[in-house]
Amino acid sequence: MARRAISLLLPQWSARVFSVELERAPSYFSIGLQGKHRGDEDVPRVFSKVQNYERCYSLLVCGGDRIRLAKCYGELQEKLRRHLPPECVLSPMTSFLPNVKDSLIKGYFVKDNSQSPSASEGLLRDLIQNDPVLVCSYSRGEDGQQWTQRLWSPDSQTHIDMSKASYYVVPSEAPEYHPSTLNIINSDVFYSLEEACEVLKKCGDIIPEAASVMELLPSRAEARSKPDFPVIVIEGLDATGKTTLTESLRAALGASLLRSPPQCLSPMRPSFDREPPLIRRAFYALGNYITAEQIGQEGTKTPVIVDRFWHSTAAYAIATAVTGAVSDLPAEGSDVYRWPTDLLQPSLVVLLTLDPEERKRRLRDRGQGETQEEQELDHNQLFRLRVEEAYRRISGPACVTVDASPSADQVLRQVLLLIRAKCHL
Known part of the structure; x- marks a missing residue:
């Protein structure tokens, strides 16, 4: 060979x-x-x-x-x-x-x-x-x-x-x-259920958990219409207040709260996190499709709040694949920022932003272990800037940025105003 x-x-x-x-x-x-x-x-x-x-x-x-x-x-x-x-x-x-x-x-x-x-x-x-x-x-x-x-x-x-x-x-x-x-599409970021499935199908003999993931997938890939109720995604780096905000929004709106990757994939995550980027990214891409299926079910009954979705999967993958300065990222409007045509589109995506030093202070106060990518965010300013810029460039829908530095109540009020204006709740 x-x-x-x-x-x-x-x-x-x-x-x-x-x-x-x-x-x-x-x-x-x-x-x-x-x-x-x-x-x-x-x-x-x-x-x-x-x-x-x-x-x-x-x-x-x-x-x-x-x-x-x-x-x-x-x-x-x-x-x-x-x-x-x-x-x-x-x-x-x-x-x-x-x-x-x-x-x-x-x-x-x-x-x-x-x-x-x-x-x-x-x-x-x-x-x-x-x-x-x-x-x-x-x-x-x-x-x-x-x-x-x-x-x-x-x-x-x-x-x-x-x-x-x-x-x-x-x-x-x-x-x-x-x-x-020039190598990102369907290698670092996946743009259809079929492309991500193709990777995991070939991993069955080397990763036993791949079969379990495949069993959880929707039966077919198709462009999905909006649920009856709005779907609001909350994005942001760790320690920007996503968990606090999503819990508060659930209570304020009487909404369902989902997370991506979904809880059902938690037992498999350690195995896939040890795999090379191609396999790991395919796993997380499929997590979005499982979450989308759950959104479709819950969205017939109540508004749905989602803690992270495709924006996170794509932004981290793009920022990891492309080293160097923000100027090295694909230009705005590039196909790498387009939303997958067969993935449910949310009604609103809120991106929480925070001063880097304040975010690090909050992480220290939480005393929780960091993922490899979170450690890279702390040690590599260029990586953090690439992640944040990739978030901003993703379209279909684009993120609405909200400053997360005020108190949790103030951030909640600001996001509720956004939801009522854009989602008519």
């Missing part, structure tokens, strides 16, 4: 761009024919940062179906962390054809400063023999600046150059679109 993947990639290899995560933002380089090195301006940023490292490697996961690729990508990280010498530093990386959809290949970049390359290279040789992994090594030239890329053969214990030519790494301008944005 790895040999076939290489044969498919080789004709396009020199057209590919490589991206390595440095300081939470992508740094790009490409490859070119060997030529005279003209100075520091010809050294890609990622290599100008590795002057203290003797060797570097890239590992790209390619070949096979996307379920196998997703699992292999997650398992590869664990193998590298467990078996590489402690002197090695690991960074996420990708390879892609600029502005070409679904050309993204994910992997890792390894900086190696161990005393002997044998431990690292022994592991890498084992990987290319047994896993769908493409390995390249990078060596520094005699001038100490120019770096050369060489591709390893999957059926040889030595590495070879490509097409009998020498290649060296050169800087590459950032592409028009962040590379991950």
Whole structure:
């Protein structure tokens, strides 16, 4: 499988761009024919940062179906962390054809400063023999600046150059679109019940809980008409007051209160949270469809309040897939922000916002454990800004932002005014 993947990639290899995560933002380089090195301006940023490292490697996961690729990508990280010498530093990386959809290949970049390359290279040789992994090594030239890329053969214990030519790494301008944005649709965010189901159907042999999730799904996917009563979704980061507000709205409006993901999926969440993004995102997408079925049932009798819905699923997935600044997100109006055509649309979506320091104080006061994404929100300001902006860009319907810093009673009064104005309650 790895040999076939290489044969498919080789004709396009020199057209590919490589991206390595440095300081939470992508740094790009490409490859070119060997030529005279003209100075520091010809050294890609990622290599100008590795002057203290003797060797570097890239590992790209390619070949096979996307379920196998997703699992292999997650398992590869664990193998590298467990078996590489402690002197090695690991960074996420990708390879892609600029502005070409679904050309993204994910992997890792390894900086190696161990005393002997044998431990690292022994592991890498084992990987290319047994896993769908493409390995390249990078060596520094005699001038100490120019770096050369060489591709390893999957059926040889030595590495070879490509097409009998020498290649060296050169800087590459950032592409028009962040590379991950061309890979989001139905990989990080799902836009139909059918697409999300397709992922879980293929997971039955590796995740026993997948069958249980499938049994809970609606019998068919279809565009749903509005229930008889309004449906109000409350969105926001943790500790913005969603639980307090939703409980108060239930009492004030005599409404039903639902949550997404629904309670029936709680026993399965720990298993899926350990899975790679493709599988984990499909699971949470299906949770929205189960919640939508519950909304349809409750909405025939009373107004329905929903604690998080599709906005959360999409906003966190988009912000995780696209690293870097807010400007790297897909532009407003992009298809990645569109509402799924077969998912029930709420009457109103309220997004609670809060000053970051106040939100962190509330989290500390609650004394509850944080999810991995919540920890990332606290440690990475850019991630928080991307999540908040993704929330704002989702349409069908768009969020109405409400400041959650006043007292709970004041926030409740403001939201009730919104509901009465927009939902005629």
